[in-house]
Amino acid sequence: MAIVKDNFILQLVRGSIGKQITIYERNGQVIMAKKRGPSNKKPTLKQLQARQRMAAAVVKAQQMLADPELKAYYASLAGPGQNAYNMAVKDAYHAPEIEAVEIVDEGVTITVRNEFRVAEVKVNVIDAAGGIVKQGVAIMRRNGVEWHYTAGSLPAGGRIVAVARDLPGNEGVRELAIPEIKQQK
Incomplete structure (x- = not known):
């Protein structure tokens, strides 16, 4: 992964170049990284459990964000590069x-x-x-x-x-x- 600085051409480019490089922006910085592909390995039991838990958290977060008051609450907690959805998923993922x-x-x-x-x-x-x-x-x-x-x-x-x-x-x-x-x- 590389952070692009002072390169006029790459400052304007987003997306993939062939099957080799991906260029994207995160938190105001342009990042150039090796393009990832799907894994050929079977997921472990722990990975499958984590995926199921995350999928349940996403569903709960979407339901909570339908309420404008809760959406405003989560938006108030969001930091730089985050939004209400990120905070709602994080809350839904972790139990008290x-x-x-x-x-x-x-x-x-x-x-x-x-x-x-x-x-x-x-x-x-x-x-x-x-x-x-x-x-x-x-x-x-x-x-x-x-x-x-x-x-x-x-x-x-x-x-x-x-x-x-x-x-x-x-x-x-x-x-x-x-x-x-x-x-x-």
């Missing part, structure tokens, strides 16, 4: 990550990381038998990373399941076992 679930006083604090907006965090409190005791939506704190759910009393031996969902609908899930409470004698 729940870093921690902690029991704090009478509630649960969930720490969620995502490069883009997290739409909601749902919390299910499940008892030792596997039945849902409480469920609800956590409220985002001012720092934009922590979400709080007021659970009241928690069943000993149960578990808390937190589900974070982003704008494209990707989910991140994390569970926390509720510790047994030791009785004082």
